[in-house]
Amino acid sequence: MKDQTKITFWGGLDTIGGNIVSIQFKDYRIITDFGALAGVNIMDLLSKETTHSHLALGQLPAISGLYPKAAIGDFELESFEESALNTIVCLSHLHLDHLGAFGQLPEELPIYALEEAVDFYKQLEKTSLLPSYAVNWQKVTAESTLQHGPFEIVFHESDHDTVGAASIFIKTPDFKIVYSGDFRLSGFHPEKVLNWAQKAHEFDADLFLVEGTTFSHFASEPNPVDVALAEVTHSINSPNEIKLMNSIEAIAQEHSEQLIAFNGYPQNIERLLVLAELFTTLGRTLVMDQTYFELMKPYLTGYLNVKYLLIDGNASIEVTDEAVSLEMLREMPQHYILQFDYERHEHVFTLPAGVYFHSNGMPLGSYMAEYEPYVRRFVEAGWEFYHANVSGHASQSDLLLVNYLTQAKLVVPWHTFKPDFYGQAIEEIGLQTWLPEYHVEYTAAELSDMIK
Structure with missing residues (x-):
């Protein structure tokens, strides 16, 4: 069979945070974000001594070729050292639900993030406002192209309630993906979000992975x-x-x-x-x-x-x-x-x-x-x-605006407790959605066949 892009979802499809997706073409792979899966204590993920037990309990995604051999122990999974895959991680922003499992990764594994985010992380680490992660930080300049084998990756500045937030565009030989990261139009720089949404429209994305935090909240009896x-x-x-x-x-x-x-x-x-x-x-x-x-x-x-x-x-x-x-x-x-x-x-x-x-x-x-x-x-x-609060996440109407502006061929609503409800709202503005399953490997051809 002809080589093609393969996509697997490991977390975040029906939770707020823990978004993890792997995108592979031949022997090159990108993983976007690597936060704690739902229900896992962030502090328990700081040491590689816990890797084996977390894998055994399903509290870490069983991704082949990602974890150090010494940390895996006798768990039946190919280690980072044994793998022929060239893997990198692309980080959208510095919140723990997106980087909280970094302590489980090999120290030599490259972690790419916007330059501003890496610099800010080092300030947060220095002041103990974020944990210290021994990983291979790599700074990326916004709008520049990062080449990883057959992948072309571009980070675009976004607006969230942390420094250095980004949306990530990924072009493979046969597929184009936009990962929104977490965003809002209610911050100090809504123009950044509108800018990348317009660029996503021009990019003509096949697949849009878009957060939907505020579609988790429904009217109910007040606390x-x-x-x-x-x-x-x-x-x-x-x-x-x-x-x-x-x-x-x-x-x-x-x-x-x-x-x-x-x-x-x-x-x-x-x-x-x-x-x-x-x-x-x-x-x-x-x-x-x-x-x-x-x-x-x-x-x-x-x-x-x-x-x-x-x-x-x-x-x-x-x-x-x-x-x-x-x-x-x-x-x-x-x-x-x-x-x-x-x-x-x-x-x-x-x-x-x-x-x-x-x-x-x-x-x-x-x-x-x-x-x-x-x-x-x-x-x-x-x-x-x-x-005196302001949300770090876009309102429901702003989420739909960005979806409509982006005009992706296929939309995955995730980072929400109610992806079906969010997906229905996206469908109502004329876009096609898809609710994938965990741990299933999807090919670009399969996804292209879904597009109406």
Whole structure:
């Protein structure tokens, strides 16, 4: 039989995250993303001593020629060293559900990601905000072509709530694939998403692998915890990042004499930078947890008023004019906005209560046991508690817009708990969808025959 592209799905078809697909032509192979499969503890995947047991339990995809021989042990699977395949991994972005199984990979296996993502990963690793993965990082320039045997691979900048997110275009000798990665039109750079969607249309993709996180959510009875907390908190959850900043600014001006506190998501560093700019213009200094300050330093420009909080236990940072003490916050709360990390926040309750913005920080929501007591403690201490979130994922209407703009011949709706529901919505705008099965090898000819 004539050589042709072969595609196998290993994770993410009916879950949020854990997206893993292998694309092979002859003895060359690409794997896109390698996060933890649904239900697997990320911390359990850090050591190769667990590889054999995870494979045996089906908690790692049994992909031939991928894992080190020493890690596989007696599990019946060809090892990386024994394989004649030339394998690389292409990473769409830095979230753990897309890279959380990197600790299981051979150190010499090339991992390709946008240059900005690799640099940011090294900052996150340095500050222990992501695990340390001993892998062979390779930087890719956006829009440039990466050649891997017969494959032509192009990374296009996207917009998600982390730095260096990408969509990935893959051209094989007989098939063209676009992997969307995770994306949104509600971030600071929606034009990046619209740009790659237009390029995908021009690319004339045969297959579009597209995330659908928000098609997992349906109207249901409200969580009793959320109902109870709504009586004692405020919400400025926003449809986009700009609206969120406008809301925060208005509230800050109303409370100009009080301390403001903020708990955010470290990978959304652009929100932190815009926040720093906003409060600099309002005459306040953003005072950061030491870990976040170190993460931010390479991205700070001279005019921004950003310093770190000097408290017991962070003397590893030399005390300079970049430091702000708790006493300074108590004496002049109106001059500051305090950013803090959930794991290091007890000092907040030694400060005068003010306005607190909970902005996609930990704990994430009412499905976590620690969430309700966390919120209530702030409220009982006298803080005005604001939920101030923006999703990292496109809305249902925005997902359909990008699908329609892309106009792929065949669409796989994945990265959602409801791929059938998402697929139906895609079909209703005139596109053809396909719901593949796990661990089945599909050929380009088979997929081409499906296309109407």
